[in-house]
């Protein structure tokens with residue numbers, strides 16, 4: 001397997017053509033055992049492919065050439081690196097590439113991995129809320145199952161997050177109720 005890979009890559013990094021510490025690299029999530037789903041990378045390019053790596057823009061100008069590779073794994077890595085580079089040329093190059101739909105899907109899959117957004121609970125201003133925070137109501141709220149209205153300006157201390165990012169739990173008038181986060185402001 002590795003001999004074939006070195007042959008295909010002509011014993012050079014398939015992104016930058018360096019011959020420094022070459023090793024086979026499989027873009028995640030792993031797709032198949034096929035040779036086309038692996039790339040031969042130098043140590044530097046391999047490090048750049050880690051999802052949280054700080055990108056070396058100068059080095060990645062090598063993508064101008066290698067992004068046009070016919071090898072799926074190389075296309076995927078190039079696509080991801082170009083997407084992560086915050087540079088006009090990188091976006092342009094990425095948009096010019098012709099990548100098979102299946103491969104593109106693979107490229108995009110891995111791009112979101114590791115930085116999957118955890119849905120934050122936010123107040124009416126978009127400020128993140130955490131358990132233990134205090135909030136104030138920005139609107140009079142009828143409290144379901146009770147006869148009282150929680151008045152605008154009421155402070156609710158020591159809130160608890162619930163399973164639903166749209167609601168938090170808090171005590172008003174001694175009763176624990178669910179409050180809609182869109183009617184709250186963090187104190």
Ligand SMILES: [Zn+2]
Nearest residue numbers: 013016042045
């Ligand atoms: Zn390289």
